Amino acid sequence: MRVLVLHNSYRNQGGEDLAVAGEVDIMRKAGMDVRLETVSNRGISSPVEQARLFLTVANDPKRKIWVQGLCDDYRPDIVHIHNFFPLLTTAVHEGAAERQLPVVQTLHNYRLLCANALFLRNGAVCETCINGNKAVAFLSRCYRGSFAATLAAMRLRQHAARNDIWARHVHRFIALTEFARGKFIEGGLDGDRIVVKPHFVEDVGVMEHSRAGALFVGRLSPEKGAGTLIQAWRSLPHIPLTIVGDGPERSRLMASAPRNVVFTGHLRQDAVTPLMRRAAVLVVPSIAYETFGMTIAEAFSAGLPVIASDIGAPAELVGRSGGGVLFKAGDAADLVRVVTDVLGNSDTLGALSAGARRDYLRRYTPERNLEHLLSIYRDAAQRAKAS
Incomplete structure (x- = not known):
């Protein structure tokens, strides 16, 4: 099977970029012929480039010609599209479908439904773009705090709806959780086309030694809930907390953190794994829905129990796993209660650790991911043939 993978990478490498690279890697290791084509946001800097991008963000005719040239040259069996905003645009879906090729789209975030892709406004969950006045996003400058950037993101959604892009040109969508799938259905996507396939992580194994303290791994931005974490830890002076990550809130969080909190800054994954062991x-205090939780899957691989907020995708991943406990999102007092209960009972910790490891082996191994991905590709091919 020949697979053409298309991805618009970010200015700074993030979870989506790593997930795409990992998926391509396991396909190649399985002997599949995979061609990865990426474009990067790093070149979007000059006012001229930004102005041009505003005009083409919904559909760039040059990208349609580009992708059709790739298809004619490579002759793939499947075209798998990951992030396509803002450079690839819906033109790549149209171009591939016009070549009579099966098209698969992974839904890494909520961009199809929400201007900032997070369902978050003013520090709280917001679903106005699903079932309310969509002008609110523009007036609130939801994307990058900019009227122009928000309008550009909104134009993408308007173009897709006006031209029925998703129904006409995508044969299978991949959502990462059932929660995310439900939101996309609420937003108007055909549920019959959306299949749930989580990301995978490599097996790091479980270290057989005593564990101590709590860990946070993630971007230090408001939606990740690190403020709730710091507030809670003021009431947990005897439990060490290590915070791995960087972001716009780092200085503020460091200034207000108690002495038993250590900030490491950004670390490579090979440095994070020993901390997980x-x-x-692991504490995941997100106040946003998220579409998945890569750090949760990584923790489960290490047999590390997870304490997560009871909202969105993290709540689904942890709540069903037997490998963690939920607390009320944004509620520092409830987080204190849960941390105290879990860390105060060695039997509970042991049971949660075993549950985390079992859930990893059941859902998040490379082998299971590849098996599921190939099934999705076969189904997309059948749908394309029948259409």
Whole structure:
């Protein structure tokens, strides 16, 4: 099977970029012929380039010609599209479909439904773009705090709706959780076309030694809930907390953190894994829905229990796993209660650790991911043939 993978990478490498690279890698290791074509946001800097991008963000005719040239040259069996905003645009879906090729789209975020792709406004969950006045996003400058950037993101959605892009040109969508799938259905996508396939992580194994303390791994931005974490840890002076990551809130969080909190800054994954093996729990205090939780899957691989907020995709991943406990999102007092209960009972910790490891083996291994991905490709090919 020959697979053409298209991805618009970000200015700074993030979870989506790593997920795409990982998926391509497991296909190639399985002997598949995979061609990865990426474009990067790093070149979007000059006012001229930004102005041109505003005009083409919904559909760039040059990208349609580009992708059809790729298809004619490579002759893939499947075209798998990941992030396509803002450079690839819906033109790549149209171009591939016009070549009578099966098209698969992974839904890494909520961009199809929400201007900022997060369902977050003013520090709280917002679903206005699904079932309310969509002008609110523009007036609130939801994307990058900019009227122009928000309008550009809104134009993408308007173009897709006006031209029925998703129904006409995508044969299978991949959502990462059932929660995310439900939101996309609420937003108007055909549920019959959306299949749930989580990301995978490599097996890091479980270290057989005592664990201690708590760990947070993620971007230090408002939606990740690190403020709730710091507030809670003021009431947990005897439990060490290690915070891995960087972001716009780092200085503020460091200034207000108690002494038992250590900030490491950004670390490579090979430096994070030993921390996961030594910690007693991973805390995921997100106040946003998320579409998945890569750090949760990584923790489960290490047999590390997870304490997560009871909202969105993290709540689904942890709540069903037997490998963690939920607390009320944004509620520092409830987080204190849960952390105290979990870390105060070695039997509970042991049971959660075993549950985390079982859930990893059941859902998040490379082998299971590849098997599921190939099934999706076969189904997309059948749908394309029948259409």
